[in-house]
Amino acid sequence: MLTQQSDLPRADGPVAPVRPPSDPSRRVARLKFLDRVARGVVTLGATAVILSILAILAVIVKQILPLFTRADVTAAPSVSLASPSSPMAVGTDEYRETLWAVAAGGVGFWSVQDGARLPVKADLNVGPVAVTASTGLHQGSIALGLADGRVVRGRIAFSTDWVEGKRKNSARFTADPALTLDPSARPIRKVAEAATEQGALIAAVVGPREATLVQLRKKKTLMGEGKLEEVHRPLVLSLEADITALAMDGRGEDLFLGLDNGQMVRVDLREADPKPTAPVLAASKAGSSVTALMFLNGDRTLAVGDASGGISTWQVLRSEEGNYFVARVHPYPPQAAAIAQFSISLRDKSFASLDAGGAIRLHYATTGSTIATVPVSGEPVRALAIAPRANGLVAVTGGGRLNRWDLANPHPESTLGALFGATWYEGYTEPEHVWQSTGGTDDFEAKFGLMPLIYGTLKGTFYAMVIAIPLALLSALYVSQFMHPTLKQNIKPVIEVMAALPSVVLGFIAALWLAPIVERRIPAIFILAVVQTVLILASVAGWRATPLSFRQRFKHGSELGLLIPVVILGTIVSFGLGGLIEAKFLGGDTQSWLLKKLDLSFDQRNSVVVGLAMGFAVIPIIFTIAEDSLSNVPPYLAAGSLALGATRWQTALKVVLPTASPGIFSAIMIGFGRAAGETMIVLMATGNTPVMNANPFKGFRALSANIAVEFPDAAVGSTHFRILFLAAFLLFLLTFAVNTGAEMVRLRLRKRFQSL
Secondary structure, eight states, rough: OOOOOGGGTTTTTTOOOOOOOOOOOHHHHHHHOOOHHHHHHHHHHHHHHHHHHHHHHHHHHHGGGGGGOEEHHHHHHHOOSSSSSOOOOEEETTTEEEEEEEEEEEEEEEEEEEEEEOOOOOOOOOOOOOOEOOOOTTEEEEEEETSSSEEEEEEEEEEEEEETEEEEEEEEEEOOOOOSOOOTOOOOOOOEEEEEESSSSEEEEEETTOOOOOEEEEEOOOTOOEEEEEEEEEEOOOOOEEEEEEOOOOSOOEEEEEEESSSEEEETSSSSSBBOOOEOOOOSSSOOOOOEEEEOOOOOOEEETTTTEEEEEEEEEEESSSSSEEEEEEEEOSSSEEEEEEESSSSSSEEEEEEETSSSEEEETTEEEEEEEOOOSOOOEEEEEOTTTTEEEEEEESSSSEEEEEEEETTTTTOOHHHSSSOTTTTOOOOOOEEEEOOTTOOOOOOOHHHHHHHHHHHHHHHHHHOOOOOOOOHHHHHTSSSSSSHHHHHHHHHHHGSSSSSHHHHIIIIIHHHHHHHOHHHHHHHHHHHHHHHHHHHHHHHHHOOOHHTTTTTTTTGGGHHHHHHHHHHHHHHHHHHHHHHHHHHTTTHHHHHHOOOOOOSSHHHHHHHHHHOOOOHHHHHHHHHHHTTTTTTHHHHHHHHTTHHHHHHHIIIIHHHHHHHHHHHHHHHHHHHTTOOHHHHHHSSOOOOOOOOSSSSOOOHHHHHHHHGGSSSSSSSSHHHHHHHHHHHHHHHHHHHHHHHHHHHHHHHHHOOO
């Protein structure tokens, strides 16, 4: 029997069993399945990230949109008042349940729901009827001018009790004894009052061109407060026209007289002998009489109305020399008839205007805008008031008809012009960009100008990038092209670990350690870069001058270690030279020299400190991305350049750097976004003052730091709360625009150099 060759024993041992070949189709199917799973997971993750970002953006936008909704005025059912009479002034309690009105016979109270007269004792019992009234309550009081030259001061107050779980409001009116302001017993034409530190101050118009002042003072004795003393203050006027309107601020500092020739006269009551100032044209047209004057909430802004329907707001300002003057702040669209009355809000700077035809408009003083036109039907309105909570309007016609409106206007100060433009705020001599969200008084005018925050964000980012870009890019270029690979493996991770340092730690170090050093060593900080550059170049030249046999003993690129003592020496030399420069050329005090010569004030926590600290935080990001881009340049490009005779430095600048420019640009833009969104360093290392100032020695406030500081104290749903969300949205837009632009530029650069 013949033995087959395959069965014969082999010299190299037994033959391993042969595995059957696998099915190629099954293997391909399995790989395709795994590929689909991987693609699905990646797609799902990317989609989840995008949806999460869009959800966050949707939440922010939802909080922002109410800022730009218009005021909503909705008419409520009107009612007829029992025993009606033509009112001079009206108002309601804060719940809009009780109406009070001043008429010739005195003060009356009615139910807002059905118009029934309420049994509140409010008779004046002073004989002659009232002919005028101060146009609104100031600190709960109102003044009535009588036909016999006397004035009665009264107080309207409301109290709330709970009876069997239900709210019950009660009203009361108390009046002081009548005061004689005109011994000639002429009718009081106009009346205004103020609550000064000395006591109540009453001003009244008693003749066509005559006015008088009475100061009420309580004469204190050893037995108690004593009786009330009337002090008549002289008021000498030389007017060219009759007085048609009167207003006085609540502090009793300024008295304004509107004349029938369209002029307005201010009387400075700060002086013991008050005298009128030069008249100014206050009406919208010359010769059109001033028909209404009223101070808005806070008694800083004066609303002026004239017979042509013109409306404007004015302020009393103080010049740098200490002189007071009046300035027109905002004009408003005119109404069809003469302005008859103003009514102010006790919550903000809004006010309503009523013309002789009964038309009503709602305005806001800070922005200088007319925010709503109130729909009025039926007989003309004669008296108007904004509810104490600024959530409604009430108006009474000459026939005793009560009209009501619900008012929804929670964010009147949030216009695009007020948020991003210069706004003329109370007490400022010109429009300015200001952020000041809170104040010490209830009548504070909130200032929500976002430009100082945007400016501060860009300012801090600029100084950080000035420090970070040169150091990071030059370091990346040296590490990738000149440093020995062994050293690179150790140094690059160290720089990347710098990015893990918490920003709060860097901010803490900058605020408590770096800022005092910068304050004491200002000249040394600025000459440090120059001295270091000179010493490094000198040391490099010295290294190049050493024999080649000596230099070859060191690894290529390890000469970097020789620069460490040079850098330390440069710092010592800089501090020494800085002291000499300060003593010899800056008068021994750099801060005083900067203020006198360059008009630059100095804050310890300023932009320079932020630039140094935030630049240190941004360097690792820019360095890492830029170094990776430079290291990933194809080696054959550098080899070809060197083969043609170029030096390593020429190759790095002319070949490697342009080829890696897309990645380098991306590194810079990512660093920009990191600096723009930084919070803790900016918060701790600056004075956190929202000012627009190019002075590098002044602080600033960034958008991110402002959100961190003020968000915990912002009332949910308030204008302040929503504007902080708007600040976050602006920060998102800034980073989105920067990253989008960076990607577009990167793609163009990549397309340009991809053919190399």
